[in-house]
Amino acid sequence: MTLIVMIGGKKGPYFLVYRDMIEISEQPGFPKPFFKKGVFNLTIPEEKFTETLKTGTLADLLSLLQTCKSPHRNTPPKKIKQAAVKRIKSYFADDAQQIFDFASALTASNDPTADQIAAHLFVFAYPYHPSEVTGHLHQLADRDDWEVREWAAGACGRILSRHFDRFYPVMFAWTSDESYKARRAAAVAAKYAARELEATYSESLLDLVEELLTDEHRYVKKNLGPFAIGDGLLKYYPDQTLARVDRWAEMENEHARWNVAKIFSTAEGAGYPDEAARILKKLKHDERYVVRRAVQSTINKLKKVHPERKF
Numbered sequence: 044m045t046l047i048v049m050i051g052g053k054k055g056p057y058f059l060v061y062r063d064m065i066e067i068s069e070q071p072g073f074p075k076p077f078f079k080k081g082v083f084n085l086t087i088p089e090e091k092f093t094e095t096l097k098t099g100t101l102a103d104l105l106s107l108l109q110t111c112k113s114p115h116r117n118t119p120p121k122k123i124k125q126a127a128v129k130r131i132k133s134y135f136a137d138d139a140q141q142i143f144d145f146a147s148a149l150t151a152s153n154d155p156t157a158d159q160i161a162a163h164l165f166v167f168a169y170p171y172h173p174s175e176v177t178g179h180l181h182q183l184a185d186r187d188d189w190e191v192r193e194w195a196a197g198a199c200g201r202i203l204s205r206h207f208d209r210f211y212p213v214m215f216a217w218t219s220d221e222s223y224k225a226r227r228a229a230a231v232a233a234k235y236a237a238r239e240l241e242a243t244y245s246e247s248l249l250d251l252v253e254e255l256l257t258d259e260h261r262y263v264k265k266n267l268g269p270f271a272i273g274d275g276l277l278k279y280y281p282d283q284t285l286a287r288v289d290r291w292a293e294m295e296n297e298h299a300r301w302n303v304a305k306i307f308s309t310a311e312g313a314g315y316p317d318e319a320a321r322i323l324k325k326l327k328h329d330e331r332y333v334v335r336r337a338v339q340s341t342i343n344k345l346k347k348v349h350p351e352r353k354f
Contacts, residue, residue: 087111087123089130096134101148101157108156118156118190128163143168143175150179158183159194166201169210176202177213181220184228196228200235207240211247218254223262230255230267234275245280249287252276256291256299268302273309285318292322297331304337312341313348320354 087107095104108127111119118124135141142164149161162183169176180202183195202210217229233248240248255267277284291303304326306312307319319341327338342354 087126092127092130093134096131101152105152105154105157116190117188118159124156124159124194125163127160131160131164132167137167139168139171143172147175147179150183155186155188155191158186158188158191162191162194162198163201166198166205169202169206173206173209177210180228181217181222181225184217185222185224192224192228193231196231197235199228199232200238203232203236204239207236207244207247211251215251215254218251223258223260226255226258226260227263227266230263230271234271237276237279240279242280242283245276245283248276249280249283253287253291256294256302257296259298264298264302264305268305269308269312272302273306273312277306277309277315278311281315285315288318288322292325297329297334300326300329300331300334301337304334304341308341308344313345316345316349316352316354319345320352323354 087110092104092107095107099107108119108123111123113120131145132142135145146161146164146168149157149164162180165176165179180195180199183191184199186192186195199210199214203214214229214232217225220226220229230252233251237245237248252267252271255263258264258267272284272288288303288306291299294300294303303322307315307323312319323338323342326334327342329335329338345352345354
């Protein structure tokens with residue numbers, strides 16, 4: 044089966060051609076200036092993947108996965124990697140020790156695809172190797188590759204939702220970690236855990252992200268107010284989150300106030316125009332430019348959704 048995709052670009056459209064397990068060449072009739080060619084697989088047959096696991100080396104498996112590499116990233120699409128996690132877990136018959144050993148070997152390969160798959164395999168090994176898994180995930184959360192960091196944060200969120208009492212102190216400790224990437228991972232993990240946890244966990248998760256409100260690092264801020272809270276906790280625990288936002292708006296710290304303003308810049312935050320207007324009114328006359336700019340940016344976005352409202 045062949046799939047042809049036309050994608051718009053700044054210099055005009057170009058075409059991507061996807062064929063399962065087949066190397067492609069230029070196709071007649073395609074405009075050459077806009078054509079990109081390469082090897083793009085939509086799927087890896089399960090039999091081939093399992094056979095490579097059974098008889099091949101780790102390098103062989105990674106090479107097989109790389110035949111699915113996206114033209115826009117250095118790793119295969121998310122669905123391919125998720126399927127790999129499920130197949131590896133199934134191959135080892137859910138044996139936590141073998142899964143842990145395999146995931147550990149993946150992290151030693153210095154390969155972003157391997158790191159991402161390892162991160163989610165560690166979720167299944169956590170109950171049996173909590174300290175070792177925590178150490179591995181911290182290393183992955185601190186990687187330079189942004190996709191690896193995202194998969195590590197996702198794995199932390201899954202562990203947090205499944206082993207809350209044991210893993211919550213770990214995430215809480217990460218909020219003061221010297222690595223800003225680890226601190227960011229704690230914020231994102233809270234968002235992902237909230238998708239699975241009922242409202243009885245809301246206050247604890249809000250306590251966790253509250254620790255990061257005054258964090259000065261741009262990367263942490265970008266992933267906190269508008270993402271972990273505005274697009275996460277607010278969605279899953281609206282009443283509890285809005286009550287906490289009222290308290291946060293009284294904080295004097297400029298980074299905390301920036302985060303509060305940015306909570307309402309998201310699609311979820313825009314669903315609370317009355318609350319947004321009330322909170323932003325408290326912040327809009329702040330003497331610090333960084334706060335006022337955040338408020339104005341949020342107001343501009345809210346006006347697009349609620350053009351009839353005054354903020």
